[in-house]
Amino acid sequence: MKKKSFMSYYKPYLGLFLSDMFFACLGAAITLVIPLIIRYITGTVIGFETDAAVSMIFRLAALMLVMVAIxxxxxxxxxxxxxxMGAKMERDMRHELFGHYQKLSFTFYDDQKVGQLMSRVTNDLFDISELCHHGPEDLVISVIRIIGSLIILLFINVPLALSAAALLPFMLFYAVVLNKKMKRAYKRNREKIADVNAQIEDSLSGIRVVKSFGNEDTEMCKFDEGNQRFLESKRDSYRYMGVYNAGLGAFTTLMTIVVISVGAVLLAKDRLDASDLVAFLLMAANFTDPIKRLVSFTEQFQNGMSGYGRFREILSIQPDIEDEPDAADIEEVKGEICFEDVSFRYASSKDDVLHNLNMTVKPGEYIALVGSSGVGKSTLCSLIPRFYEVSGGRVTLDGRDIRDIKLKSLRKNIGIVQQDVYLFAGTVYENICYGKQNAGREEVIEAAKAANAHEFIMELPDGYDTDIGQRGVKLSGGQKQRLSLARVFLKNPPVLIFDEATSALDNESERVVQEALEKLARGRTTFVIAHRLSTIRNAEKILVLTDDGISEQGNHQELMELDGVYAKFYRMQFLAGRDS
Known part of the structure; x- marks a missing residue:
């Protein structure tokens, strides 16, 4: 991804930005003009004849009222x-960041905590928004008022102006030194609050497990530890900020003392008029106020830029799985899947999960994958939709390397039903529609009927419009699985992957779901990762995976006669089932 500059986010709102700067400059100019009017009144107008002076004072007062209104x-x-404008820029950045999240593969999410990713989308971008608005505006206003005040002060009295400005280099040096320390402290703050968010997300997502084990106190201790670390990081940043604010506050007070002291001496020596001293004091306040504005801006700048750094940090991560430049859509998929010398290892591992695997699955064939945990059954299936990229060899769909097919087109033709069903917060209808966004209500109902879900849906309080809660907590495991099946029925893909889709269900739910699965699999290329071997006895081909790859293949009868790994697994499950 081409790196964008911070200023590039202003481009869509250039007109709004320029008008904002115009009114910021106009407001700053007015604060410079009013003290000059007051100087004119106290130094010149009061010397007029009474009637003329009163008349002029009223006219100038009216002018100042107009200027105050402006x-x-x-x-x-x-x-x-x-x-x-800042909020719109925040929206754009959030859109860009969330869109980038969508492009990153499973490899990225394997090493991330959801709470930390959320923190980058919320807390970090809010502070960036404040900086986008206040940053340029505060700088422009401060520069105009400081330079304008200094010029006017020099015009009024050079020695007095130079005495006031003498403290500026010391203030600048002080600010630069403290800024560096504050920047490091604010960066640590970002990291610690992200850790707190991750802890909260993890604990609340598993609240049922927490309560079932009675471990609320344990979770509170874990949270308090992270919360305390965040407090400690805040302590450092606030200490630096306190020293920073106190120091600049002392400098501005010193400047006022210097102006009054030197002004009084000049006044005593008849080298300064009283009206000039009044104007000078007003203008000196105008001179120190933007410095205070810069103090608050510095805090915003440190917050905003540390957030922006974390924002760019995510955007700089290149998706490891992307469309090839010449990738194309695929039409009329038949469903032949071939693995040719396929090897795969996870980024965090040195050992291959799969090594030189070769396999051909014909269109419409029903393949079952069995084997002990960790031999790569789920990994093998995850390579087909390119959730992970092969380390060696290639996977083809209808003779085409899947890397030559656009990701969206490839995944459009693959339906996946997993053991751990994820349903979104919302209604039954909305969750089924996830399989086909533009589906009509009749299509949704037909898909639900095919998945053996229509009957239980109609028994819900509001039928298809029933809210099922976060992750479908209001439904049973079997009901959630049937809704996930309905989504795939609605999608109607030519290739299916069932990843232990019934292993967590009770016998009755398994029977209903298994019936729907078999109905869905008819005429489609189907991969079934089986936990219960009784559910795949009718599979056309069963592949037995071990650490050495595919050690056995055939149908149930052939593998039982072979009396190898599969027969051993089957007898173990049969005996366990009979004993239970």
């Missing part, structure tokens, strides 16, 4: 429209 509008504009 300043009010300027502040409103930059407060509302400026913030909206």
């Amino acid at each position: 300043e009010f509008f300027c502040n409103f504009y930059i407060g509302y429209f400026g913030h909206m």
Whole structure:
């Protein structure tokens, strides 16, 4: 991905940005003009004849009221429209980040915590939004007011202006040194709050396990540890911020003391008028106020840029599985799957899970994969939709290397039913529609009937419009599995993968789901990862995977006669089932 600069996010809102800057400049200019008007009144107008002086004072007061009204509008504009600009930029960044999350493969998510990823989408981007708005605006206002004030002060009295400005280099040095320390502290804050979010997400997602074991106190201890680490990181940043604010506050007070002291001396020596000293004090306040604004800006800048750094950190991760430049859509898929000398290892491992695997599955063939845990059954099936990339060899669909097929087109033609069913918060209808976004209600109902789900759906309080809760917590395991099957029925893909889809179900639920699975598999190329061998006795071909690859293959009868690994597994399950 081409790296975008921070300023590039302003481009879509250039008009809004320029108008925001215009009103920021106008408001800053007004704050410079008002002290000059007051200087003119106190130094010149009061020398007029009484009637003329009163008349002029009223006219200038009216002018200042108009200027105050204009300043009010300027502040409103930059407060509302400026913030909206920042919010829109935050929206764009969040869209970009979430879109990038969608492109990253399982390899990335294997090593990530959901809470930390969420923190980058929420907390980090909120502070970036504040920086997007306040950053340029505060800088422009501060520069205008500081430079404008300094010029006016030099115009009024050079020695007095130079005495006030003498402290600026020391303030700048102080700010630079503290800024570096604050930046490191704010970066640590980001990391610690992400850890807290990850802990919360993990604990709340497993709240039923927590309560079933009575481990609420354990979870509180784990949370408190992370929460305390976050507090410690905050302590460092607030200490630096406190020193920073206190130091700059002391500098601004010193500047006022210097102005009053030097001004009083000049006034006593008749080298400064009283009206000039009044104007000077007003302008000196105008001079120190933007410095205070820069103090708050610095905190926003550290927050925003540390958040932006974490934002760019994710965007800089290149998806390890992408469409090849010449990848194309695939039409009229028959469903022949071939593994040619396929090897695979996980990024965190040095050993191959699969090594030089060769296998051909004909269109419409029903293949069952069995073997002990960890031999690569699920991994093998995950290579077909390119959830992971092969380390060696290739996988083909209808003779075409799947890397030459666009990911969206490839996955559109593959349906997956897993043991751990994931249902989204929402209604039954919305979850089934996930299989085909533009499906009509009749199509959804037909898919539910095919999955043996229609009957139980109609018994729910609101039928297809029943809210099933987060991850479908209001449904039983069998009901959730049948909804996942209905999604795949609606998708209607030519290739199916059943990853131990019935292993967690009771006997009655398994019977109903198994019936729906067999109905769905008719005429489709089907891979079944089997835990209960009794469910695959009718499979056309059973592949037995061991650490050495495919050690046996054939139908149930052939493998039982072979009296090898499969026969051993089957007898163990048969005896276990009979004993139970």
